[in-house]
Amino acid sequence: MKIALLSLAMMVGQSTISVSDRVPHFDVEALCKATVATDKAMGLTLPESYDNCMRDENTALKQLNTVWLQNSDTLRNQCEGEATAGGSDSYVDLLTCMQMADWAKSTADAPKLRGASKNRNKL
Template sequence: MKIAFLSLALVGQPVPIPVSDKVPVLNVEALCKATVDNAKAQGLTAVQSFSDCMKDEKQARQQISTLWATSPSDVRNRCEGTASIETQSYVELLTCLQAAVVSAHPELVPPRRSSKDRNKQ
């Protein structure tokens, strides 16, 4: 970060900071444990188990591994920053990547029928 500011001061242009080509490593074990503990502390009855949480995170990471290399670096930077700082969740990282794809290419989203058509059987 200091290098980026120094280059901006010296040259007037920021130095591009490289994005990792690898999916970031997140501490999902701590997230899943905290999620289960918080739900139990709040007295919730429908609590996702630690193993189910870990399974969801593992599946999300597998999906991310196919999207990561094809995602633009600015999207990877933004999504990695959000997931690394805020939640430490591959599910959140995957959601961010998918949202970026949808916003960049809305034609990929199938059109929704009107509600009267959806309710016909």
């Protein structure tokens, strides 16, 4: 019996995936319920509906599943921290963080615009 348990433990240990290698699990149902309640309490004219919130969160999760491993551990950890700050764990926030990092990376290599600078002809 002990040998069987040890063998099972070794097999499970070998198949364990690092936390940063998979998209974190968020309780978006609770997030969406809280969002709806907050919007209602604030008396917003166009409050977020539960269905729209869940649709947005699930769409973001699907997109994250395709891009998660394309980003560095550092960025994934940083974005996860931002997406969970304040207790509102959101796949939309996580995806937005990663998209903004991609955008910043792509624009860093773009040529600098000189526009109507007075120094334009001095370069």
